[in-house]
Amino acid sequence: MTAEEAQLAAEAAAYAASDAAYEQYAEPEAAEDLGPPPGVADAIAALEACGDAGRAEGAAAYHKAERRYLGVPVPLIEDCARLWRAQATLDERLALAQGLWDSNIHEAMIAAAKLLTQARMRPDDAAWEMIAGWAEGFDAWAVADTACAAGARRLTADPARLDRVESWIDSPNMWTRRAALVITLPFTKSNHPTAEEVAIRERVLGWAARLAPERDWFIQKAIGWWLRELAKHDAPRVRAWLAAHGETLKPFARKEAAKSL
Numbered sequence: 001m002t003a004e005e006a007q008l009a010a011e012a013a014a015y016a017a018s019d020a021a022y023e024q025y026a027e028p029e030a031a032e033d034l035g036p037p038p039g040v041a042d043a044i045a046a047l048e049a050c051g052d053a054g055r056a057e058g059a060a061a062y063h064k065a066e067r068r069y070l071g072v073p074v075p076l077i078e079d080c081a082r083l084w085r086a087q088a089t090l091d092e093r094l095a096l097a098q099g100l101w102d103s104n105i106h107e108a109m110i111a112a113a114k115l116l117t118q119a120r121m122r123p124d125d126a127a128w129e130m131i132a133g134w135a136e137g138f139d140a141w142a143v144a145d146t147a148c149a150a151g152a153r154r155l156t157a158d159p160a161r162l163d164r165v166e167s168w169i170d171s172p173n174m175w176t177r178r179a180a181l182v183i184t185l186p187f188t189k190s191n192h193p194t195a196e197e198v199a200i201r202e203r204v205l206g207w208a209a210r211l212a213p214e215r216d217w218f219i220q221k222a223i224g225w226w227l228r229e230l231a232k233h234d235a236p237r238v239r240a241w242l243a244a245h246g247e248t249l250k251p252f253a254r255k256e257a258a259k260s261l
Contacts, residue, residue: 037084038096046080047108051071055071068104072107077114084096109143117149131151136171136176138176140175141178152183155186166203169207169211185225188229205241220249221253224253224255242254
C-alpha cells in the first residue's frame with residue numbers, strides 16, 4: 001500500500017467510524033425544549049466557530065475539491081448535526097440539509113448528509129430524492145461517502161430505488177459511478193440473505209463487472225471494497241466473481257477483494 005493509499009484508508013476509516021453512531025439513532029420521544037433549528041446562515045456560522053485555519057488548509061490540500069474548508073473535526077460536525085436533528089421537524093431538516101449542501105462548504109456538506117442519516121424516516125421520498133440528486137454532482141470521496149451512508153438507509157428501506165442507482169453506472173461523472181457501489185454496501189452484510197438480497201448482490205456484482213475495466217483508482221478501490229465486504233458473508237460468490245472477472249482488476253484491487261477469503 002502506498003503512502004497515499006494508506007492516508008485515504010485511514011481517512012475513510014475515520015468517516016466510517018463517525019457514521020456508526022448514527023446507525024441506531026432514534027428521535028427522542030419527549031426531549032427537553034432545545035429551541036428552533038438554525039437557519040442555513042446560522043448553521044454555517046456555528047461550524048465556522050468550530051473551525052481551525054491550519055486544519056482547513058490541510059483539508060483543502062488533501063481533498064483537492066475546489067470548495068471552502070473550515071477545518072472542523074468530524075466529531076464536532078456530528079455534535080452540530082445531532083443538535084439540529086433534535087431541534088428540527090423532518091421538513092425543517094430537509095430544508096437545512098439542502099441549504100448546507102448548496103453552500104459548497106466541505107463541513108457544511110458533511111453536516112447536511114449527517115442530518116439525513118437515519119434508519120427510520122417516514123415519509124422518506126423527499127430525503128431520497130435529495131440524496132440521489134446530490135449523487136449526480138459528487139466530486140470528492142468524503143462528501144460522497146457520507147451522503148451515500150445516508151442514502152443507503154433510504155435504499156434498504158425501499159430497494160426498488162436500485163433502478164435509479166443502476167442508472168449511475170452510465171454517468172459521465174466517475175464519482176457518481178463509484179457511488180453506485182458505495183451506497184449498496186449494506187446489501188453485503190447479511191449472513192443469511194433473503195432471496196431478494198441475493199438477487200441484489202448478483203445485480204451489483206454485474207455493475208462491478210461493468211466498471212472493472214476502468215483504470216481509475218477510486219473505481220478500482222470501490223470494487224475491491226464491495227467484494228471484500230461481501231466475502232465476509234458470502235465468500236463463494238466473491239470467489240466466483242474473481243474467477244470470472246478478477247483479471248480485469250488492478251492488482252491492489254484484487255488483493256483488497258480477496259482479503260476476507
